[in-house]
Amino acid sequence: MNNSNFKILFVASEVESLAKTGGLADVAKALPLALKEQGFDVRIVMPFYKSINRREQAKSIASYQSHTIGFGISELKIADVPVYLVEHDDYFLRDELYTENGHGFADNGERFSFFSQAVFPLCETLDFKPDIIHCNDWHTGLVPFLLEKQYRGSEFFKDTRSVITIHNAAYQGIFPGQQFAKLESQLNIDELYEDHHAVNMLKTGIRFANKINAVSPSYAAELLTHLGSHGLSDILNERADDLSGILNGCDYSDWDPQTDPYLPSNYSQSDMSGKTVCRQSLQIKVGLEQNDVAIFGVVARLTEQKGFHMLIEALEDFLIHDVQVIIVGTGDPKLASQLHQLSQQYPQKLAFIEAYSNELAHLIEAGSDFFLMPSVFEPCGLNQMYSLAYATLPIVRAVGGLKDTVIDYDQNPEQATGFVFEQPSGQTLLNSLRRALLLYLEHPDAIQDMCDRAIQTRFLWQDSLPQYTELYKQA
Ligand SMILES: Nc1ncnc2c1ncn2[C@@H]1O[C@H](COP(=O)(O)OP(=O)(O)O[C@H]2O[C@H](CO)[C@@H](O)[C@H](O)[C@H]2O)[C@@H](O)[C@H]1O
Numbered sequence: 001m002n003n004s005n006f007k008i009l010f011v012a013s014e015v016e017s018l019a020k021t022g023g024l025a026d027v028a029k030a031l032p033l034a035l036k037e038q039g040f041d042v043r044i045v046m047p048f049y050k051s052i053n054r055r056e057q058a059k060s061i062a063s064y065q066s067h068t069i070g071f072g073i074s075e076l077k078i079a080d081v082p083v084y085l086v087e088h089d090d091y092f093l094r095d096e097l098y099t100e101n102g103h104g105f106a107d108n109g110e111r112f113s114f115f116s117q118a119v120f121p122l123c124e125t126l127d128f129k130p131d132i133i134h135c136n137d138w139h140t141g142l143v144p145f146l147l148e149k150q151y152r153g154s155e156f157f158k159d160t161r162s163v164i165t166i167h168n169a170a171y172q173g174i175f176p177g178q179q180f181a182k183l184e185s186q187l188n189i190d191e192l193y194e195d196h197h198a199v200n201m202l203k204t205g206i207r208f209a210n211k212i213n214a215v216s217p218s219y220a221a222e223l224l225t226h227l228g229s230h231g232l233s234d235i236l237n238e239r240a241d242d243l244s245g246i247l248n249g250c251d252y253s254d255w256d257p258q259t260d261p262y263l264p265s266n267y268s269q270s271d272m273s274g275k276t277v278c279r280q281s282l283q284i285k286v287g288l289e290q291n292d293v294a295i296f297g298v299v300a301r302l303t304e305q306k307g308f309h310m311l312i313e314a315l316e317d318f319l320i321h322d323v324q325v326i327i328v329g330t331g332d333p334k335l336a337s338q339l340h341q342l343s344q345q346y347p348q349k350l351a352f353i354e355a356y357s358n359e360l361a362h363l364i365e366a367g368s369d370f371f372l373m374p375s376v377f378e379p380c381g382l383n384q385m386y387s388l389a390y391a392t393l394p395i396v397r398a399v400g401g402l403k404d405t406v407i408d409y410d411q412n413p414e415q416a417t418g419f420v421f422e423q424p425s426g427q428t429l430l431n432s433l434r435r436a437l438l439l440y441l442e443h444p445d446a447i448q449d450m451c452d453r454a455i456q457t458r459f460l461w462q463d464s465l466p467q468y469t470e471l472y473k474q475a
Pocket residue numbers: 021022023024026027167168215248299300301328329330355356357358361378379380381382383384401
């Protein structure tokens with residue numbers, strides 16, 4: 001395959017450095033950039049949100065209008081990858097990407113079916129004939145359906161194939177059928193109807209994409225089980241031959257303690273003194289005393305997925321020890337209020353910052369000794385990869401990508417890079433926290449060895465690219 005002749009349209013609802021609410025954005029930037037480096041002709045398409053960074057630099061390049069759909073197309077670049085922004089003020093000129101006052105917009109189904117629909121005239125207008133349309137998560141789930149049912153017969157798209165990557169199957173985009181009424185009338189939307197005429201956008205993508213992948217091998221395996229499939233095991237088992245798991249890479253150009261511009265002092269394996277500076281600066285920033293107790297950090301969306309119910313239960317006992325816990329996150333207001341309450345109870349030991357802050361996220365990765373991810377499920381997880389790169393030992397549950405990326409101290413002391421536990425309970429998490437703390441206090445040499453291994457661990461996109469290339473070929 002001559003890469004430069006191979007055209008990939010990467011369709012995503014968020015892209016790091018332009019608009020981000022979670023890990024999907026990290027991948028939607030890093031993977032296209034890695035593909036571009038291999039010479040592929042890759043372009044990204046996403047909605048033109050109000051909050052897009054560098055909004056004023058976006059260049060309007062075209063517009064499209066038919067009897068059913070109209071939108072503008074603007075362009076920005078990330079490195080030398082073009083990013084096409086679908087401009088439709090009614091749908092996308094809103095303060096947030098998906099929600100308002102903590103609730104999803106009522107018309108999210110309509111917004112993202114519009115976005116999925118816009119992909120095709122956008123390609124035609126820009127005369128970009130993709131070999132692969134690479135979709136991501138529920139927001140883009142209608143694209144494979146539209147490709148098969150509306151465009152398969154067209155000259156322009158007759159050779160185009162689709163791939164859908166599942167970053168998080170818990171979010172499926174299930175909306176009432178009326179929200180899809182603006183799709184072409186000749187399309188048979190009825191065939192997508194489930195109970196009460198609802199459409200499941202992720203399931204639609206899984207049904208119609210030529211190939212499907214999940215963001216880690218373990219998550220792909222879990223998706224075939226009742227327990228781990230978020231209710232999608234039937235359709236995924238039907239498509240099992242086309243499903244694979246490809247581990248995400250980590251973007252070390254954004255996450256490297258040697259060059260990280262957010263850190264007050266950079267550091268590396270050969271000179272870790274900067275990590276102490278980061279630690280002090282973190283303590284000052286979040287208002288904790290500057291002493292040298294073990295620091296446990298968390299950066300996450302406040303959702304059940306991230307295991308906050310286990311964490312809160314475990315912290316109630318763990319905070320009697322001489323430790324500091326620093327949590328940064330936004331999301332579920334109930335979880336936020338529980339965390340605020342707990343931090344008022346232990347003001348010297350627990351700092352909870354309810355904010356979305358890139359700067360704090362980087363500082364926590366650098367300034368903590370341990371990083372907590374007690375997830376209920378975790379398709380891949382990126383923060384544990386960032387932690388490893390910053391010599392901050394992850395404490396994770398053995399699930400999805402966490403299982404594929406962290407080696408437990410008790411299981412394999414010679415190669416360990418963190419602490420891994422199985423049972424999803426506050427008690428087992430508490431045991432792991434104590435296990436880590438005990439080692440920190442009594443065997444600093446063992447902790448040092450683990451940090452040395454952690455900081456050298458690499459999850460490179462270059463290692464995952466051959467698998468994506470193979471997926472494209474098979475599609
Ligand atoms: N308050 C805050 N302030 C600053 N930054 C914050 C933040 N809250 C979260 N972030 C950032 O958002 C990203 C979270 O990425 P994760 O992969 O850990 O989880 P997420 O569940 O969003 O992604 C989903 O998609 C990714 C990508 O495939 C999978 O790895 C993952 O398992 C899946 O659930 C990180 O870059 C993190 O630093």
